Amino acid sequence: MTTSPAAPDEPLVRLVHVEKSFGSRRVLRDVTIDVPRGRATVIIGPSGCGKSVLLKHIVALLRPTRGEVWFDGTRIDALSESALVPFRRQIGFLFQQGALFDSMSVRENIEFPLLEHTTLSAKQRLDRVRDVLDMVGLAATLDQMPGDLSGGQRKRIALARAVILHPTLILYDEPTTGLDPIRSDVINELILKLERELGVTSIIVTHDMISAFKLADRMIMLHQGRVILQGPPETFRQSTDPLIQRFLLGEATEAELEAIRGARPRTETTA
Ligand SMILES: Nc1ncnc2c1ncn2[C@@H]1O[C@H](COP(=O)(O)OP(=O)(O)O)[C@@H](O)[C@H]1O
Numbered sequence: 001m002t003t004s005p006a007a008p009d010e011p012l013v014r015l016v017h018v019e020k021s022f023g024s025r026r027v028l029r030d031v032t033i034d035v036p037r038g039r040a041t042v043i044i045g046p047s048g049c050g051k052s053v054l055l056k057h058i059v060a061l062l063r064p065t066r067g068e069v070w071f072d073g074t075r076i077d078a079l080s081e082s083a084l085v086p087f088r089r090q091i092g093f094l095f096q097q098g099a100l101f102d103s104m105s106v107r108e109n110i111e112f113p114l115l116e117h118t119t120l121s122a123k124q125r126l127d128r129v130r131d132v133l134d135m136v137g138l139a140a141t142l143d144q145m146p147g148d149l150s151g152g153q154r155k156r157i158a159l160a161r162a163v164i165l166h167p168t169l170i171l172y173d174e175p176t177t178g179l180d181p182i183r184s185d186v187i188n189e190l191i192l193k194l195e196r197e198l199g200v201t202s203i204i205v206t207h208d209m210i211s212a213f214k215l216a217d218r219m220i221m222l223h224q225g226r227v228i229l230q231g232p233p234e235t236f237r238q239s240t241d242p243l244i245q246r247f248l249l250g251e252a253t254e255a256e257l258e259a260i261r262g263a264r265p266r267t268e269t270t271a
């Protein structure tokens with residue numbers, strides 16, 4: 001039996017001993033995580049360590065090579081595409097590339113999931129679109145085209161689209177990457193506001209430590225496809241593990257420094 005009634009204090013999402021390989025390349029190694037309901041879990045770790053791959057397992061866009069993925073008391077990793085529809089409907093995903101359809105207006109972009117997943121009338125759809133646009137503070141852009149908006153505004157439109165179906169879980173893949181600090185903070189404030197107003201559970205991938213500590217109720221650090229620490233933010237601040245401390249401070253590791261030294265042209269040392 002793959003389904004059990006989920007108690008309210010059960011984690012919303014669980015990964016159990018998940019391994020993911022692409023060919024002979026192992027990207028996730030024995031990843032076991034719990035994501036509590038109604039809280040923000042932040043996933044950090046160096047570029048290429050498997051953060052986006054991990055997120056895609058939660059919506060079953062990728063399937064594990066080994067291990068289990070659970071959503072709200074149901075094991076989802078082996079479900080068919082059609083059996084996944086009711087689960088995916090509950091999950092808003094803000095992709096790393098925040099892709100809006102450039103040929104559609106803001107209104108059409110945000111309305112799209114409603115056309116796919118609901119039988120609401122045109123009037124009801126427009127009301128919902130206006131609601132979420134208000135929520136992200138961009139009511140005036142209803143009839144504009146994405147190409148006329150700034151990078152930060154486009155992220156906010158993508159966020160409005162991600163919440164239009166009233167998800168129970170929102171996945172954010174590097175929502176502030178490429179934005180200046182002020183625009184980043186606008187996105188962070190929006191993430192916090194959505195949590196408060198919609199009671200959603202959020203999972204945020206970021207390598208911006210200011211955002212991470214601002215948002216996190218829980219943090220998970222991945223390194224080379226393994227979870228090296230998970231817990232409340234204090235656990236990270238107090239950790240004496242040099243790998244974690246260097247990452248939090250944005251410092252290169254000895255191995256990285258060594259690689260750079262090794263790559264330096266010889267002429268410098270022999271001159
Ligand atoms: N579909 C795929 N096929 C093969 N390799 C992949 C695929 N997706 C990701 N990878 C590899 O998995 C590793 C982790 O990628 P990713 O999760 O995107 O890293 P990040 O932590 O920066 O988000 C990278 O080496 C990437 O090249």
Ligand SMILES: [Mg+2]
Pocket residue numbers: 051052053096173
């Ligand atoms: Mg990524």
